[in-house]
Amino acid sequence: MHVALLGNEQDPQIQHIAMALEQQSTPYFFANTQLFGTDWTISYDPDFDDGLIHFKKPTLCNQPRVTFSNTKAAYWHEYLPGALKRTPNDEPSTSMEDFGWAEQERxxxxxxxxxxxxxxxxxxINAVRSHQCKPYQSRIAGKLGAHIPYSFVGNAPEVASQFCNNMREVVYKPVRGGRTAxxxxxxxxxxxxxxxxxxxRPVTFQKYIAGVNVRSYVLGDDVLSIQIDSDELDYRNDDNASVAVTIIPKAVQQLAVEICKALGMHWCAIDWRKSLKGNFFFLEANPSPFFLKVEKDTGLDITGRLVALLTQARH
Structure with a gap:
């Protein structure tokens, strides 16, 4: 039974997981979706409800093909869309309309x-899609009892103007994400x-919560948390941001596990904003977070727990 590694096979995090699986003698294969159709292909039979993944390069898998049913688990790191092929003169080889249609078929x-x-x-994929609509995640977390920052989502200027006027400090975020706050x-x-x-475009406005950044890695029922200290509003903009292991209240740990499961995830990284009064405000749950640098800086064993999730039986 193989484990699928979804993402660029040259990505350091993908290679790291592959090495950890190899040390456990667990077979795996790489599936870079950008190269779907060139380096690997699929054949699927709806009558038998099974399919085959065919590999054109031996570096992708130790076998020429693997059935869907013989794939034990899949680690979703990154989905990469197909690239538009170009001629030697750097002209598109197909029209954008044809490329868009082909990409939909892929x-x-x-x-x-x-x-x-x-x-x-x-x-x-449903868990990944939930991350593309952060207001949906906030609604689920709020129903479970999480504190949620006062927010506006949409493109109605009269309501947005009133929201901004009612808040002392307001943060702007994309609705889907992809850019820093x-x-x-x-x-x-x-x-x-x-x-x-x-x-x-629509936007997300949120009331600014004064405090510190906390990130909780949820792996099954385990919760590993770090505090991220930064002078920037969004620590991703800060090359000097520092991380340290922190202990969060048991009630927040349990809430993190409940949010992860409610969003259909086996693991995730939940970003909190810990207010000056000690309340934890839910910001988002990332279904495919980066973790190598955190492991290196803190010594937390995220890899071991993640590999265990991939190799243990479902329950």
Missing amino acids: ASTLLCWFSYSDIKWVNS QFVNKQPNMRPLLNTLLNE
């Missing part, structure tokens, strides 16, 4: 594999600026 075929429920997906530069009359911004 994605639908991959979905035959991603939706194969006998595989233990760590994590599933920043403070909203509040002005006496923000309505014209908001009209322009929200005419282009």
Whole structure:
């Protein structure tokens, strides 16, 4: 039974997990979705509800093919869309319309594999999609009892203007993510600026929570937490940010496990904002977080727990 490693096979985190599996004599294969159709292909039979993954390079797998049903688990690190092929003159080899259609066909075929429920997906495509709508995650966490920062999500300028006027400090975040957070530069009359911004795209505004950043790695029922100290609003912008192991209250640990499971995840990294009063405000749950640097800086054994999730039987 193989473990699938979904992402670029040259990625350090993918290679790290592969090495850990190899040390346990667990067979694995690489599945870089950007190279789907060139380095590896799929054949699926709906009647038998099984499929084959075919490998064109021996460096991807120790076998020429592996069945869906013989894939024990899959580690979802990164989904990479196909690249537009170009001619020697750097011209697109196909029209954008044809490329878009082909990419949809590729994605639908991959979905035959991603939706194969006998595989233990760590994590599933649905869990990954939930991360693309952070307000959905906040709603689930809030129902479980988590503190949620006061937020506005949308593109209605009259409501956005009222929200910003009612808050002393406001943070701007993309609805889907992908960019770092920043403070909203509040002005006496923000309505014209908001009209322009929200005419282009919806946004997320949140009340700024003064305090510190805490990240909890949830692996099954285990919770490993770190405090991230930074002078920046978003520590991802700070090359000098420092991390240290921290202990969070048992009630917050249990809440972290409940949020992870409610979002359909086997593991995740939950970002909290710990307020000056000691309350933990839920920000997001990342289903495919980076962890190598945290392991190196703190000595936490995230790899061992993650490999255990991939190799242990489902329950």
